[in-house]
Amino acid sequence: MMTPTLGPLVVLLVFCAVFSLATKTFFAAGNLSLVVQQSVIVGTLAIGQTMIILTAGIDLANGGIAVLGTIIAGRMVVEQQNPVLSLLFALIVCTSFGLTAGLLVSRLMLPPFIVTLGLLGIITAITRLTAQGGAFPVTDDLLSWPGNAFNVGDTSITYGMVVMFGLYVVVWYLLTQTAWGRHVYAIGNNREAARLVGIPVQARLLSVYTFAGLLYGIGAWLALGRIPNADPNALQNGNLDSITAVVIGGTSLFGGRGSLWGTLIGTLIVSVLRNGLTLTGIDPLWQDLVTGILVISAVALDQISRGKQR
Amino acid sequence: MTVETIAKVTLPPKGTVVLEARGITKRYGQVTALDRADLELKAGEVLAVVGDNGAGKSTLIKVLCGAVVPDEGQVLLEGHPVHFRSPLDARNLGIETVYQDLAVAPALDIATNLFLGRELRHKGPLGTWLRLLDKSRMRREAQHEMDQLKFHLPAIDSAVEKLSGGQRQGVAVARAAIFARRLVIMDEPTAALGVRESGQVLNLIRTIRDRGLPVILISHDMPHVFEVADRIQIMRLGRRAALTSPQKHTMSEVVAIMTGAARGDEAVEANGAA
Numbered sequence: 001m002m003t004p005t006l007g008p009l010v011v012l013l014v015f016c017a018v019f020s021l022a023t024k025t026f027f028a029a030g031n032l033s034l035v036v037q038q039s040v041i042v043g044t045l046a047i048g049q050t051m052i053i054l055t056a057g058i059d060l061a062n063g064g065i066a067v068l069g070t071i072i073a074g075r076m077v078v079e080q081q082n083p084v085l086s087l088l089f090a091l092i093v094c095t096s097f098g099l100t101a102g103l104l105v106s107r108l109m110l111p112p113f114i115v116t117l118g119l120l121g122i123i124t125a126i127t128r129l130t131a132q133g134g135a136f137p138v139t140d141d142l143l144s145w146p147g148n149a150f151n152v153g154d155t156s157i158t159y160g161m162v163v164m165f166g167l168y169v170v171v172w173y174l175l176t177q178t179a180w181g182r183h184v185y186a187i188g189n190n191r192e193a194a195r196l197v198g199i200p201v202q203a204r205l206l207s208v209y210t211f212a213g214l215l216y217g218i219g220a221w222l223a224l225g226r227i228p229n230a231d232p233n234a235l236q237n238g239n240l241d242s243i244t245a246v247v248i249g250g251t252s253l254f255g256g257r258g259s260l261w262g263t264l265i266g267t268l269i270v271s272v273l274r275n276g277l278t279l280t281g282i283d284p285l286w287q288d289l290v291t292g293i294l295v296i297s298a299v300a301l302d303q304i305s306r307g308k309q310r
Numbered sequence: 311m312t313v314e315t316i317a318k319v320t321l322p323p324k325g326t327v328v329l330e331a332r333g334i335t336k337r338y339g340q341v342t343a344l345d346r347a348d349l350e351l352k353a354g355e356v357l358a359v360v361g362d363n364g365a366g367k368s369t370l371i372k373v374l375c376g377a378v379v380p381d382e383g384q385v386l387l388e389g390h391p392v393h394f395r396s397p398l399d400a401r402n403l404g405i406e407t408v409y410q411d412l413a414v415a416p417a418l419d420i421a422t423n424l425f426l427g428r429e430l431r432h433k434g435p436l437g438t439w440l441r442l443l444d445k446s447r448m449r450r451e452a453q454h455e456m457d458q459l460k461f462h463l464p465a466i467d468s469a470v471e472k473l474s475g476g477q478r479q480g481v482a483v484a485r486a487a488i489f490a491r492r493l494v495i496m497d498e499p500t501a502a503l504g505v506r507e508s509g510q511v512l513n514l515i516r517t518i519r520d521r522g523l524p525v526i527l528i529s530h531d532m533p534h535v536f537e538v539a540d541r542i543q544i545m546r547l548g549r550r551a552a553l554t555s556p557q558k559h560t561m562s563e564v565v566a567i568m569t570g571a572a573r574g575d576e577a578v579e580a581n582g583a584a
Binding site for chain 1: 397398409411413414417418441442485
């Protein structure tokens with residue numbers, strides 16, 4: 001709504017162009033579909049992360065919450081529970097952890113960084129206790145549904161991609177076309193002003209964190225569709241990867257500025273980079289280096305443009 | 311051609327008392343911030359409230375805008391007793407407050423800031439079910455109101471951070487003016503501004519008054535007070551020391567009453583008139 005997503009879009013297109021020239025295999029329907037499939041989970045986590053960062057918060061627990069969701073659903077199905085109930089229960093647990101973070105941040109005014117860092121530890125422990133040292137292969141049709149694909153021309157589209165894109169549309173609508181979204185931006189931009197004009201700041205923060213928890217639960221489902229094996233060691237870097245996507249997408253870590261489409265583009269940039277560097281046969285160690293440079297450049301750009309406004 | 315105005319203003323005739331505070335007392339432990347303080351605001355006037363630090367002017371204002379609940383005393387709005395438990399209560403009765411620090415969201419545009427917390431939705435199912443904002447109507451009404459207030463700003467959809475400090479405070483003042491149905495309270499609105507920028511805000515205060523909305527202006531700045539105030543209430547030691555006007559007393563006399571160098575009860579005013 002506020003920051004143009006043009007910069008990140010140009011970066012994405014430049015990377016696509018470079019890799020298309022560097023290797024024939026990059027710009028092929030099958031490979032492009034793979035790039036998007038690989039970004040579905042982080043892309044979904046990054047939606048919640050964007051909402052929270054817009055309120056000037058941060059979420060270090062999102063990957064942990066999603067993994068717990070996969071373990072709960074996976075274990076319940078393996079133990080012959082009803083798949084619908086298992087999935088529902090996983091969504092409820094993920095949402096309640098979002099709610100917990102929201103209550104601590106909004107009512108007790110604790111810093112989001114500390115709240116979600118603490119929750120990450122707690123959730124990781126619960127995940128391991130629930131998993132009892134094992135992983136849960138998912139054979140159930142409902143849980144692996146997001147991995148199913150249909151073809152549009154030569155391109156294979158998974159239902160997971162459709163779900164992620166749908167979530168982007170819904171949250172974009174909420175953030176830019178409703179009063180709730182404006183309040184989210186205003187709280188991140190000037191919390192005291194938001195309070196003075198009568199915005200229910202606590203309630204809005206609570207709703208953001210709770211909704212983000214639900215999104216992480218859906219992210220867990222998409223993860224089971226992508227790799228049908230609930231593994232307690234998966235998605236270790238979900239939190240940092242999602243923050244990377246948000247930042248590269250041009251959203252300010254100081255809150256109040258940014259756009260959700262930027263986050264989607266940021267997710268795709270990271271995914272294209274990994275895929276393209278692998279295809280061109282460059283040592284994968286370079287992937288993290290380039291991603292790191294992108295993150296620092298994005299934050300530096302934000303800082304400089306904010307400095308100009310003073 | 312008529313743009314629907316947001317607040318339907320039905321103001322009482324000039325000179326009638328809009329807001330009255332009687333015998334307001336507020337203690338914080340051993341400290342008596344307000345000691346039977348009175349205040350009357352009349353329709354169509356700018357009433358300046360001045361006083362030294364600790365004279366009780368901010369506490370009195372906080373009582374009037376609902377931020378502080380008094381221990382004793384009565385607040386009457388158009389003759390009816392009211393009990394504000396929060397600023398929202400006061401606002402719901404048509405009292406808007408402008409704060410010293412610029413209460414705007416800088417990254418958001420002017421129209422968004424004007425309607426922040428009071429957004430307009432589309433009529434019909436789009437608004438009711440999908441909660442869709444009516445952005446064009448908000449922009450249109452924001453532009454209309456700014457034109458009415460004769461306050462000139464860049465495009466209504468430019469970010470507030472692109473504005474000067476005076477223009478930003480103008481946005482905050484305009485917000486209050488647009489939504490206030492009975493009166494506007496301004497707490498040191500020019501304290502953070504330069505000379506030229508203060509001028510813009512003072513002009514805005516006059517325009518608001520001329521449109522019929524009474525204004526309570528709290529200020530340290532005597533030249534500003536003498537420029538816009540119709541009447542001046544001088545606070546000292548938690549109560550009203552004098553009620554005067556720029557015509558009756560000079561700046562230095564007002565300062566003398568404020569600091570206790572001159573006697574300043576209603577008798578002083580009577581002496582001055584005699």
